[in-house]
Each structure stands twice: as structure tokens, then as C-alpha cells.
Amino acid sequence: MxxxxxxxxxxxxxxxxAGETVWFCTVLSTFGSSPREPGSIMVARADGRHLGSLSGGCVEEDFLERLQAGEFSQRVCTERYGQRREDNRPQIQLPCGGILDVLIERLEPDExxxxxxAELLAVMRGREQKWRWVSLVDGSCSLTPVDSAGGARVEVAVDSVSVRMGPSLRLIIAGLSSVARACAEFAVSxxxxxxxxxxxxxxxxDFHxxxxxxxxxLEKILPSMFIARPGNCHQQTAVVAMTHDPRIDDLAMIxxxxxxxxxxxxxxSRLTxxxxxxxxxxxxxxxxxxxxRINMPIGLALGSKTPAEIALAVMADVLRVQRGIKRDEL
Structure with a gap:
């Protein structure tokens, strides 16, 4: 997340x-190119105010325009963007040429x-992931445990969808180096x-x-001490060390x-x-x-030489594990 x-x-x-009805939108799947991945979310009010995004802007504009016109009054529905509708109604075409499926939930301000x-926020502020299960029949929803930290963000069944929710992605970098700086920049983006x-x-x-x-x-502390503190490393955390200093790197790994x-x-290197x-x-x-559990040497074998290239290989490998993809499946 x-x-x-x-x-x-x-x-x-x-x-x-505050007593407002909201529309909670989730990207369920994408086909072809798409600027936002499955699991991306947006919330909106009937007056058009919103936060989050589903695409590069075109989907949001269409949805908000139709919302303010009185559409999406049902408790739950799905909408496909980027493909001609069966009723021949004008449908927006995504600039990237992709297709986007969106779950739309109408949430009234009830208990x-x-x-x-409140339970969902507790999960996102906590340490473990959970599935957010939503019925496509009546809109009922619940939170259930997940089996593994990595894998698909969204699972779609015939009459329900499950969206993996949890704490925000976190990268802890043990010690500064030229590679660490480039890695931090990639991770922020x-x-x-x-x-x-x-x-x-x-x-x-000169950090700031x-x-x-x-x-x-920036935490001005030995990385191993920060990592050991309860709550600092949850299921959405990656820990990387790239200083070549065993006093920093080894203790962080331990x-x-x-x-x-x-x-x-x-x-x-392999020898190191x-x-x-x-x-x-x-x-x-x-x-x-x-x-x-320790990836060493770190990163994908891309033949990287410069700090930026090494950082790219590192973050690509982190993304691979986050997505639940084995190296031999690349």
C-alpha cells in the first residue's frame, strides 16, 4: 500500500x-497499459470532492461527472473503462489503450x-495485512487474514472480490552510501x-x-537498534544494507x-x-x-555498475518479492 x-x-x-455518503472506488484489474495498478483506491462525495486516483485522470473525470448527475445509486457495482459498452453508450477510451475494471461502493454514514x-484504518496503521472481502451481491464487507505477505493485490471471484490491505510500504535503508541515496530516490517515487x-x-x-x-x-541511530524496536518492521517492510561496512550491514541483517x-x-560480491x-x-x-531470508548479493543480476543501476536492480528485486514472483519466473 x-x-x-x-x-x-x-x-x-x-x-x-460528518454524515456524508461516500463512494469508495477500487481498481480491480487492468488489461494492457494502465497508469494505476489493481488495488488503487479513490473516495468521492456526491458534490465531486475526492481523494486518490484510478487512472491518469480520464476515468476520474468520467466517474465524477456521472456521480454528480445522479448515477451509482446502488450499494455496489463494477464499471469497465476503455471498452465499448454493449448499450452503445459513449465510453471513454484510455489514452494508454488499456482497459480498467473498477469496483464502486456506495457507503452511507451508518454505524x-x-x-x-475504523477496522480498516487499524489494519493500515498496524503491522499485518488482511483481505478486504466485498460481496458483489449486497455490498457486505469484512476483513480476513492473509496467508502470505506477497502475492496478488486483488482476487476476483464470481460474486465477490478480495483486496489485500495493510500498512504502507516501508523501506529501511541501513546506512548511507551513493547506492543508498539512489535507492531512496527510487523508493520514494x-x-x-x-x-x-x-x-x-x-x-x-549534508543529508537535509x-x-x-x-x-x-533520517534516523541518527545504528540501523540494528532501529530495526529491533517493536513496530518498526512490519509485513510491508523491506530492509536493505549497502555500505560495505560490516559494523553497519551485518548487525542490520542479524x-x-x-x-x-x-x-x-x-x-x-558473491565472494563477499x-x-x-x-x-x-x-x-x-x-x-x-x-x-x-537474506538476499545476498542483493538485487537482480542486471550487470549493474553505477550507483543508479545498482539501486534499480535492488528495487526491482524488492518489487519482485512484493509481487510474489519467483526469480525463475522472470
């Missing part, structure tokens, strides 16, 4: 608490809907909450002077394997990684199963 998702649900709750959104843990003053002295890092949170982080990785694995077992006390 991205930060924007949390803001959307908070806004929906605020409007319900049941307010409780559901991908919607991650990015936290850099750096105890060395000489490394973070870098405009590319203005949306990155703590990370005891957390719920869905991705753990450390930079280094083999030596680190031996240290982590003998000195760090890790067992083979814990060691297997």
Missing part, C-alpha cells in the same frame, strides 16, 4: 463521521460502515515510506541539503531476520556474500533458515 491509500481511507472515515472503516538509519555524522551531515532526499526520514520484513538484502554468510552463522548465531 502507498501513503496515499492511507490518506484516502482516513478521508473516507472523516466524511462518514456499520463507520466501524468497517514508488510510493514507499523511506527511512534511512545512519549513526555516522560525517555521512548524514539534498533536495532528492527531502521526502526521506536483527532484520527476526522481524516480519518481506525483503531483507545486503550488497556485496559467502564470507558474510559464514560470519553471520558463526558470530551472529544465525541458523540456515534465517540466513536463507
Amino acid at each position: 502507498q501513503h496515499l491509500d492511507l490518506q484516502v481511507v482516513e478521508q473516507a472515515q472523516d466524511w462518514l463521521n 456499520s460502515n463507520r466501524c468497517h472503516l 514508488l510510493g514507499y515510506e523511506v527511512i534511512v538509519c545512519e549513526p555516522r555524522e560525517e555521512e548524514y551531515r 541539503m539534498n533536495k532528492d532526499l527531502e521526502n526521506v526520514r 536483527e532484520a531476520v527476526y522481524t516480519d520484513a518481506f525483503y531483507i538484502g545486503v550488497m556485496g 556474500s559467502d564470507k558474510r554468510a559464514a560470519r553471520l552463522m558463526t558470530t551472529g548465531g544465525l541458523n540456515p533458515d534465517q540466513l536463507a
Whole structure:
């Protein structure tokens, strides 16, 4: 989940608490090119005020125009954009040429809907993911546990849909380096909450002077200490270390394997990684199963050389695991 998702649900709750009916929209599936992925959400009021997005703008404009004209009065429905309608009614064509399926829920300001959104917010502010199940028959909804941290964001059945919800994606970067800075920039653009843990003053002295890092949170603390604190690593957290300093990288890995982080990785050549694995077992006390959780060398094998190329390979691998894709399936 991205930060924007949390803001959307908070806004929906605020409007319900103020006595407003809201329309909660979720992208269910995309075919071809699409600027927003399945699971993206938007909330709107009857007067057109809204937060979040479903596409690059064209879908939102059509939906809001029809909403203000009195459409979407039913409790739940789905709408397909980008494909000619059977009734020959004019249908917008997405500039990217794709097709978009959207779930539209009409939520009245009653106790049941307010409780559901309160529970959903608790999930998004917590540590674990849950499925948000919605009936396509009567619009009833509930939250149920998920089996794994990675995998499809949306599952569509004949008469229901399930959307994976949970805490915002978080990237914890153990220590600053040229690769770490590039990685932070990539992660911010991908919607991650990015936290850099750096105890060395000489490394973070000019941190806030870098405009590319203005949306990155700096913790002036040893990464292992931050990672070990309860609540800092949840199921939507990736932990990466790229300093080449064992005092930073090794300790971060030792703590990370005891957390719920869905991705753990450390930079280094194959030889360096083999030596680190031996240290982590003998000195760090890790067992083979814990060691297997650590991606080392980190990232996809793209032949990367420059800091930006290495950062790209790292974030591509994080995305792979987040999507539940095995390396041999690429």
C-alpha cells in the first residue's frame, strides 16, 4: 500500500463521521497499459470532492461527472473503462489503450460502515495485512487474514472480490552510501515510506541539503537498534544494507531476520556474500533458515555498475518479492 491509500481511507472515515455518503472506488484489474495498478483506491462525495486516483485522470473525470448527475445509486457495482459498452453508450477510451475494471461502493454514514472503516484504518496503521472481502451481491464487507505477505493485490471471484490491505510500504535503508541515496530516490517515487538509519555524522551531515532526499526520514541511530524496536518492521517492510561496512550491514541483517520484513538484502560480491554468510552463522548465531531470508548479493543480476543501476536492480528485486514472483519466473 502507498501513503496515499492511507490518506484516502482516513478521508473516507472523516466524511462518514460528518454524515456524508461516500463512494469508495477500487481498481480491480487492468488489461494492457494502465497508469494505476489493481488495488488503487479513490473516495468521492456526491458534490465531486475526492481523494486518490484510478487512472491518469480520464476515468476520474468520467466517474465524477456521472456521480454528480445522479448515477451509482446502488450499494455496489463494477464499471469497465476503455471498452465499448454493449448499450452503445459513449465510453471513454484510455489514452494508454488499456482497459480498467473498477469496483464502486456506495457507503452511507451508518454505524456499520463507520466501524468497517475504523477496522480498516487499524489494519493500515498496524503491522499485518488482511483481505478486504466485498460481496458483489449486497455490498457486505469484512476483513480476513492473509496467508502470505506477497502475492496478488486483488482476487476476483464470481460474486465477490478480495483486496489485500495493510500498512504502507516501508523501506529501511541501513546506512548511507551513493547506492543508498539512489535507492531512496527510487523508493520514494514508488510510493514507499523511506527511512534511512545512519549513526555516522560525517555521512548524514549534508543529508537535509539534498533536495532528492527531502521526502526521506533520517534516523541518527545504528540501523540494528532501529530495526529491533517493536513496530518498526512490519509485513510491508523491506530492509536493505549497502555500505560495505560490516559494523553497519551485518548487525542490520542479524536483527532484520527476526522481524516480519518481506525483503531483507545486503550488497556485496558473491565472494563477499559467502564470507558474510559464514560470519553471520558463526558470530551472529544465525541458523540456515534465517540466513536463507537474506538476499545476498542483493538485487537482480542486471550487470549493474553505477550507483543508479545498482539501486534499480535492488528495487526491482524488492518489487519482485512484493509481487510474489519467483526469480525463475522472470
